[in-house]
Amino acid sequence: GGLNKQNPKDFQNKIVCNISNPEIMEMAKKENKTRSQVSMRVALSDIDGGIVAIGNAPTALMEIIQMVKEGIVKPALIIGIPVGFICAAESKEELSKLEGTPFITNKGRKGGSSSASAIINALYKLVRAESSS
Numbered sequence: 061g062g063l064n065k066q067n068p069k070d071f072q073n074k075i076v077c078n079i080s081n082p083e084i085m086e087m088a089k090k091e092n093k094t095r096s097q098v099s100m101r102v103a104l105s106d107i108d109g110g111i112v113a114i115g116n117a118p119t120a121l122m123e124i125i126q127m128v129k130e131g132i133v134k135p136a137l138i139i140g141i142p143v144g145f146i147c148a149a150e151s152k153e154e155l156s157k158l159e160g161t162p163f164i165t166n167k168g169r170k171g172g173s174s175s176a177s178a179i180i181n182a183l184y185k186l187v188r189a190e191s192s193s
Contacts, residue, residue, distance in 0.1 A: 062177030067184040076106045096120035104133055111183075113139040115176030118147035125154050128161055138163040139179050141171030 068075050078084050078099040088098045096117035100107065107124065112135045114121045121140045127133045140155040140163060142148045152165045164179055 062174050062181075064181050064184065067181065071184070071187070074106065076103050078102055094119040097123040100124050100127060107135050108133045109136055111135065111137045111139065111180070113176040113180055114142055115139075115171055115173035116142055116144075118142040118144060118151040121151040121155060122147065125151070125158055128158060135161060137161075139176055140165045141175050141179070143170060143172040143175075145169060 063075065067073070079095050081099075081102075084095050084098050084102060087093075087102070088095045091098065094117065096119045100112075100120050100123040104127070107127075112124055114124070121138075121142050124133070124135070124138060124140075128135070128138075138155060138158075138161055140152060142151055148169045148171065149167065152167060152171075155163050155165050166175075
């Protein structure tokens, strides 16, 4: 929620969120991983060259960082601002150490989906301003 739905349409972008997919739930159970971790791996082709926005799940952020380090994916940008007490601050710290991939993050436990959406909406606003000048 919080994303301006017109922006992806105008720029022919695809928004992908697999977290509620029953197949993801089954894979996560089988692999003993979180749905967020499995979602990142399943979305590999969408992530490569795309923008990844993570506002809730530190495990998703840690997974994408691991995937970048493994060299199996190269996002254009990682927006990593998960909220919470468990691993949120640590995952952002790991992101800040990641070399070769642009990122947007903050420090500490604050963040969330609404913040991630606001960043995406602001990026679209910047692109619109650039394309109209």
